[in-house]
Amino acid sequence: MASSVTLKGQNQAHAPKNPIKAYTITLNSMASSNTSYKQLFTHFPEQNLSSEIETRVMARIERSRAIRARFHIALHATSILIAVILCVPVIHNFMTISSQSGLASYLSLFASDGTYMMSSWKDIALSIMSSIPIFETTLILGLILIIANALRRGTRYIHTLNQYEHLRVLS
Amino acid sequence: MTSDEELIKKVKKGDDTAFQELMSRYTKHIFNFILQYVKVREEAEDVSQDTFFKVWKYMKRFKEDMKFKPWLFTIARNTALDYIKKKKALTFSSIEGDEDDSFNFADTISDNEPLPPELFARKELANELLGAMTDLHPDHRSVLMMHYHEDMTFEEIAEIMKKPMNTVKSWHHRSLLKVKTKLMHRKTQ
Numbered sequence: 386m387a388s389s390v391t392l393k394g395q396n397q398a399h400a401p402k403n404p405i406k407a408y409t410i411t412l413n414s415m416a417s418s419n420t421s422y423k424q425l426f427t428h429f430p431e432q433n434l435s436s437e438i439e440t441r442v443m444a445r446i447e448r449s450r451a452i453r454a455r456f457h458i459a460l461h462a463t464s465i466l467i468a469v470i471l472c473v474p475v476i477h478n479f480m481t482i483s484s485q486s487g488l489a490s491y492l493s494l495f496a497s498d499g500t501y502m503m504s505s506w507k508d509i510a511l512s513i514m515s516s517i518p519i520f521e522t523t524l525i526l527g528l529i530l531i532i533a534n535a536l537r538r539g540t541r542y543i544h545t546l547n548q549y550e551h552l553r554v555l556s
Numbered sequence: 557m558t559s560d561e562e563l564i565k566k567v568k569k570g571d572d573t574a575f576q577e578l579m580s581r582y583t584k585h586i587f588n589f590i591l592q593y594v595k596v597r598e599e600a601e602d603v604s605q606d607t608f609f610k611v612w613k614y615m616k617r618f619k620e621d622m623k624f625k626p627w628l629f630t631i632a633r634n635t636a637l638d639y640i641k642k643k644k645a646l647t648f649s650s651i652e653g654d655e656d657d658s659f660n661f662a663d664t665i666s667d668n669e670p671l672p673p674e675l676f677a678r679k680e681l682a683n684e685l686l687g688a689m690t691d692l693h694p695d696h697r698s699v700l701m702m703h704y705h706e707d708m709t710f711e712e713i714a715e716i717m718k719k720p721m722n723t724v725k726s727w728h729h730r731s732l733l734k735v736k737t738k739l740m741h742r743k744t745q
Binding site: 422423425426428429430431432433434435438439441442443445446449 | 572575576579580583584587588591597600601604605608609612613681682683685686700701704705732
């Protein structure tokens with residue numbers, strides 16, 4: 386059974402018989418409708434906001450940076466304090482072990498007769514190396530690294546905090 | 557003019573001037589977008605401020621293959637919804653849950669009729685348009701704003717709204733019909 390579809394209100398006599406032409410008309414109509422709505426929304430009343438908003442956002446960013454800087458300064462100060470406290474027993478341990486292993490004797494010989502040590506370093510280098518307490522030395526170097534790194538980073542955050550305080554005083 | 561992407565690269569390196577430039581480009585757009593959700597002007601200003609602060613805070617998460625404008629509008633929408641949720645002035649369900657997202661066949665039929673030219677001659681058109689949009693759901697208003705005012709594609713809007721593109725198209729279609737009906741009804745009055 387054949388069926389025909391007629392659009393409501395459409396005059397069949399004026400309907401284009403060519404489907405490509407009909408499609409083009411539909412597309413043109415859609416584009417025209419879209420332009421029409423775009424034109425309508427150009428009339429949408431835009432509200433202006435206070436110019437201070439950007440200043441307020443920047444101030445908030447600076448505040449956030451200052452809070453972060455304070456946190457990091459406290460963190461690095463704590464790590465320096467802990468490292469310094471740890472240094473005391475580690476250095477004490479290093480001294481005890483070096484006196485037992487003979488490293489202290491080599492060091493005192495180096496202090497009293499450095500030229501002899503320099504001339505015969507090939508013969509005594511191996512025994513000096515074996516007398517070094519590796520674990521304690523590594524610990525001391527590690528602690529020094531922690532302190533140096535915390536000082537470097539902490540100084541940077543102190544600089545950020547100073548900048549913020551300076552800006553705050555100016556404003 | 558420096559592109560958004562170039563400015564973002566500078567912001568990531570800690571350039572505050574570049575961030576200020578980005579803000580001045582979008583502050584007005586974001587404020588008007590947030591006004592579709594938060595009606596009180598002062599509150600919309602606060603939400604705009606929060607939005608830009610979040611943009612700065614999460615800038616490192618912004619990847620090079622992303623588009624800045626949809627990302628910015630997503631943050632703005634989420635911030636506005638969070639604000640409404642916290643304030644509880646509006647029940648959250650009216651924003652998120654009560655929407656009928658079902659895809660209707662009627663929504664696929666385009667409204668191909670352009671608006672009548674005499675409509676544009678009306679002096680109070682701006683206020684009438686604002687009035688016609690008042691009763692729409694905030695998300696639906698935003699869809700119209702983003703599509704016609706911000707020139708965003710349905711794909712971008714769907715990404716911002718976190719909804720399928722057909723849903724967004726459906727919202728767009730329904731909202732247009734409502735706005736058109738209201739404007740035409742006022743015309744006959």
